[in-house]
Amino acid sequence: MPDDANHPPLKVHVNLGSRSYDVLVGSNLLDRTGAETQAVLSGRNHAVLLTDSNVGPLYADRVVASLSAAGIRTDIVTVQAGEASKSMHVAQQVCSAMAAARLDRKGMLVALGGGVIGDLGGFCASIYQRGIPFVQIPTSVLAQVDSSVGGKTGVNLPEAKNMVGCFHQPSIVLADTDTLQSLPKREWNEGFAEIIKHAGIRDAAMFEEIEEVAQGVGDLPALIQRNVAIKARVVEADETETLGIRALLNFGHTLGHAIEAAAGYGGMLHGEAISLGLRAATWLSLQKSGLAAADGARLLRCLAAFELPLKLPADFDANALLDIAAKDKKFEQGAIRFVLLRALGDAFVSCDITAEDMRAAILHLHEPV
Ligand SMILES: NC(=O)c1ccc[n+]([C@@H]2O[C@H](COP(=O)([O-])OP(=O)(O)OC[C@H]3O[C@@H](n4cnc5c(N)ncnc54)[C@H](O)[C@@H]3O)[C@@H](O)[C@H]2O)c1
Numbered sequence: 001m002p003d004d005a006n007h008p009p010l011k012v013h014v015n016l017g018s019r020s021y022d023v024l025v026g027s028n029l030l031d032r033t034g035a036e037t038q039a040v041l042s043g044r045n046h047a048v049l050l051t052d053s054n055v056g057p058l059y060a061d062r063v064v065a066s067l068s069a070a071g072i073r074t075d076i077v078t079v080q081a082g083e084a085s086k087s088m089h090v091a092q093q094v095c096s097a098m099a100a101a102r103l104d105r106k107g108m109l110v111a112l113g114g115g116v117i118g119d120l121g122g123f124c125a126s127i128y129q130r131g132i133p134f135v136q137i138p139t140s141v142l143a144q145v146d147s148s149v150g151g152k153t154g155v156n157l158p159e160a161k162n163m164v165g166c167f168h169q170p171s172i173v174l175a176d177t178d179t180l181q182s183l184p185k186r187e188w189n190e191g192f193a194e195i196i197k198h199a200g201i202r203d204a205a206m207f208e209e210i211e212e213v214a215q216g217v218g219d220l221p222a223l224i225q226r227n228v229a230i231k232a233r234v235v236e237a238d239e240t241e242t243l244g245i246r247a248l249l250n251f252g253h254t255l256g257h258a259i260e261a262a263a264g265y266g267g268m269l270h271g272e273a274i275s276l277g278l279r280a281a282t283w284l285s286l287q288k289s290g291l292a293a294a295d296g297a298r299l300l301r302c303l304a305a306f307e308l309p310l311k312l313p314a315d316f317d318a319n320a321l322l323d324i325a326a327k328d329k330k331f332e333q334g335a336i337r338f339v340l341l342r343a344l345g346d347a348f349v350s351c352d353i354t355a356e357d358m359r360a361a362i363l364h365l366h367e368p369v
């Protein structure tokens with residue numbers, strides 16, 4: 001077993017005044033859950049550990065043992081793995097389970113799993129007894145680089161995704177990169193769509209690190225930390241998404257969300273739909289904002305290196321996609337707010353993209369790369 005003392009975790013501080021917290025990234029962090037939790041939530045000795053049916057059997061015991069060694073008694077609540085658990089119904093079940101465990105306001109929730117568990121757990125923590133602290137232990141690439149940082153929590157309604165929720169920042173985030181080894185290949189790959197998105201909007205130099213990880217020679221904890229730092233800086237500048245800065249994180253997402261919805265939830269993984277959205281947004285950036293062709297090609301090569309789709313299935317209808325996108329985002333005076341790149345690492349929100357531009361971008365997704 002590696003000696004933790006010689007490999008201290010990497011750290012990103014998220015500076016949000018009284019809601020500030022650290023994100024720790026590294027190996028063997030699960031075994032430090034108790035000590036790290038105690039350090040930020042001292043005096044609390046009862047936790048509910050929320051996890052799912054895939055992650056719980058793999059890692060819950062280690063987390064519980066670590067919490068127990070720090071004097072924190074833990075009740076485990078396991079929900080079915082998958083997006084369907086991000087519902088009001090399951091949120092109520094989780095809150096009921098917390099009540100049955102007699103968790104009080106001096107308790108805490110520990111969310112161990114992917115983005116579904118983080119969003120559901122954070123939401124339950126925000127509403128249970130008017131709000132209790134929570135600890136994020138993200139176990140998917142997507143959750144480590146994206147959903148566990150920033151405090152967006154919530155569940156889906158039958159009408160649409162993420163319709164109910166609130167901002168509730170975690171007390172600490174423990175991103176144990178060893179847990180990523182057990183991720184199924186498809187879920188591993190999809191997380192890299194968000195990493196490539198981050199590199200596109202804020203960090204051109206990161207493309208090199210991504211290419212190394214794709215070849216199996218990169219430094220994964222360093223790459224995860226770099227992504228957390230990007231997300232953290234954006235969240236610090238615009239915690240509740242009121243200033244438009246956080247909107248840069250929507251690069252590839254305007255059409256990506258529409259493609260995801262058109263595929264039917266479960267038809268395409270989020271990161272797969274985002275990969276297509278990134279290709280469309282990159283193509284529009286070549287046309288509209290001066291992105292160099294070689295840089296656009298490099299971004300697409302990175303997506304391909306993680307086996308992410310770049311071409312729409314032939315039966316995808318451009319008009320239907322456009323309808324979904326238009327319903328999602330309002331066109332103001334014929335144009336939509338759309339994130340484009342001037343160069344790799346240099347994103348901005350354009351107000352010039354019309355429905356016609358979007359249709360052309362969607363049609364482009366039928367073309368070979
Ligand atoms: N809050 C935010 O800011 C934010 C941002 C982006 C996405 N999200 C949300 O995140 C969710 C998607 O997250 P996700 O992709 O992590 O989905 P997920 O939680 O469903 O995890 C994907 C699959 O991988 C499994 N899994 C997770 N970690 C594992 C591991 N270490 N080993 C083996 N299996 C593992 C899960 O059980 C699940 O089957 C969506 O609901 C999305 O809306 C939230």
Ligand SMILES: [Zn+2]
Pocket residue numbers: 194253270274
């Ligand atoms: Zn996303």
